[in-house]
Amino acid sequence: MDLIARDRAFVWHPFTPQKDMANPIAITKANGTILYDEQGNTYIDAISSWWVTLHGHAHPYIAQKIYEQALQLEQVIFAGFTHAPAVDLAEKLLDIVPGNCSRIFYSDNGSTATEVALKMAIQYWWNKEGDYAAGQLPKRNKILAFKNAYHGDTFGAMSVSDRSVFTLAFHNLLFEVVFIDTPTAENIAALQTTVQQAAPEIAAFIYEPLVQGAGGMKMYEAVYMDALLHTVKEQDIICIADEVMTGFGRTGKFFASDYLQHTPDIVCLSKGLTGGTMALGATACTDRIYEAYVTDDKLKTFFHGHSFTANPLACTAALASLDLLLQPQTLNAIEWIAAANKHFITQLENAFAQQTKPYRNLRTLGTILAFEIAEGKDEYLNNVGTLITQLNLAQGVYMRPLGNTVYIMPPYCITPAELEKVYATINQLLTNWNK
Ligand SMILES: *Cc1c(COP(=O)(O)O)cnc(C)c1O
Numbered sequence: 391m392d393l394i395a396r397d398r399a400f401v402w403h404p405f406t407p408q409k410d411m412a413n414p415i416a417i418t419k420a421n422g423t424i425l426y427d428e429q430g431n432t433y434i435d436a437i438s439s440w441w442v443t444l445h446g447h448a449h450p451y452i453a454q455k456i457y458e459q460a461l462q463l464e465q466v467i468f469a470g471f472t473h474a475p476a477v478d479l480a481e482k483l484l485d486i487v488p489g490n491c492s493r494i495f496y497s498d499n500g501s502t503a504t505e506v507a508l509k510m511a512i513q514y515w516w517n518k519e520g521d522y523a524a525g526q527l528p529k530r531n532k533i534l535a536f537k538n539a540y541h542g543d544t545f546g547a548m549s550v551s552d553r554s555v556f557t558l559a560f561h562n563l564l565f566e567v568v569f570i571d572t573p574t575a576e577n578i579a580a581l582q583t584t585v586q587q588a589a590p591e592i593a594a595f596i597y598e599p600l601v602q603g604a605g606g607m608k609m610y611e612a613v614y615m616d617a618l619l620h621t622v623k624e625q626d627i628i629c630i631a632d633e634v635m636t637g638f639g640r641t642g643k644f645f646a647s648d649y650l651q652h653t654p655d656i657v658c659l660s661k662g663l664t665g666g667t668m669a670l671g672a673t674a675c676t677d678r679i680y681e682a683y684v685t686d687d688k689l690k691t692f693f694h695g696h697s698f699t700a701n702p703l704a705c706t707a708a709l710a711s712l713d714l715l716l717q718p719q720t721l722n723a724i725e726w727i728a729a730a731n732k733h734f735i736t737q738l739e740n741a742f743a744q745q746t747k748p749y750r751n752l753r754t755l756g757t758i759l760a761f762e763i764a765e766g767k768d769e770y771l772n773n774v775g776t777l778i779t780q781l782n783l784a785q786g787v788y789m790r791p792l793g794n795t796v797y798i799m800p801p802y803c804i805t806p807a808e809l810e811k812v813y814a815t816i817n818q819l820l821t822n823w824n825k
Contacts, residue, residue: 420447442666475705488655500660501542503671511594540604573614589625606761619652642756665711760797
């Protein structure tokens with residue numbers, strides 16, 4: 391049997407309806423932004439393989455570092471032991487993560503990074519105010535989150551995510567969350583009131599800063615977010631910035647939180663953390679959080695960990711990725727991609743100025759560009775996304791719209807010619823849309 395037939399016989403793919411599923415494409419190798427399939431077709435990976443690839447695929451520098459580390463120490467239990475890659479990476483991350491974070495807790499993906507953050511924040515209040523002997527819970531034990539949020543697929547992460555098609559089967563099992571809209575000029579005053587009223591029972595606020603990724607690359611403005619964070623902080627609510635998608639330059643700054651005056655108490659990292667080479671999650675926190683766990687009472691220990699916590703290969707990959715990220719050429723790349731996105735928006739708006747626009751809400755922040763196809767409802771189950779993926783693949787460009795939300799988020803090594811080709815594909819798609 392060939393690979394596709396064996397895949398169809400034995401494998402179950404993520405986020406993929408299984409009935410009438412199109413054959414997956416077998417990718418045999420990748421280099422820079424280019425994916426190669428079995429037939430020798432090439433595709434520009436315009437979405438960084440689900441937002442993880444920063445410096446391009448199969449990067450020789452990262453590969454070499456992983457190889458050297460694999461010959462040295464591939465894995466060791468992280469309770470009672472430590473190793474240089476984990477400590478080096480913690481130091482380097484703390485240099486760049488937003489706010490005054492002073493500790494790193496490792497896990498293995500974005501969902502676990504948010505689970506760790508939620509548990510850390512909830513147990514913080516337990517450690518300070520809970521009383522096991524008296525059977526007394528802390529008053530603050532609910533989470534505040536945004537509507538339309540996405541924080542991962544495990545139960546805690548699902549609970550603080552939007553009640554959507556992703557979570558439908560589990561609604562009665564998800565814990566109660568206070569959901570609010572993302573802030574705008576119009577609603578900020580009302581949001582502040584809601585937060586003030588709910589505050590006595592709120593342990594923490596989790597948010598995707600400035601861009602809601604899986605919710606459809608929805609963007610909201612820093613000034614209103616700062617106004618909201620001001621109130622949240624005033625109410626002594628722990629702020630958790632989920633930078634799993636927005637981290638490591640995606641929004642034009644190292645972190646989306648760098649656009650904000652108010653800094654988080656906890657930061658979640660994954661996806662681009664290893665440059666997209668290995669699974670790794672990290673949750674950073676401030677002294678305030680950490681200190682609540684430094685106590686004689688063993689019941690106040692943070693009883694959480696994963697088999698592969700701080701895997702040395704993954705930490706090494708992350709260190710190598712940070713080396714590359716901090717190079718001037720990478721920082722320049724992030725800047726020119728951001729400028730090119732703005733320019734492309736102007737071009738599109740001009741091109742479609744005289745006609746009914748086939749798109750809605752064209753927007754960009756840093757290296758991310760997104761719009762909705764003006765057809766049907768703005769929702770994940772809108773089928774145009776699947777069609778667009780097919781049309782673009784035929785042009786040699788890979789995108790995977792979220793419903794009718796088309797977006798790009800390229801690796802920083804994309805060449806001007808490749809990015810032009812991505813834009814040309816979008817342009818052609820829109821030009822032909824109503825024909
Ligand atoms: C992707 C994502 C997650 C979940 O990360 P996984 O590694 O897929 O579990 C969490 N939060 C945000 C903001 C994400 O974009």
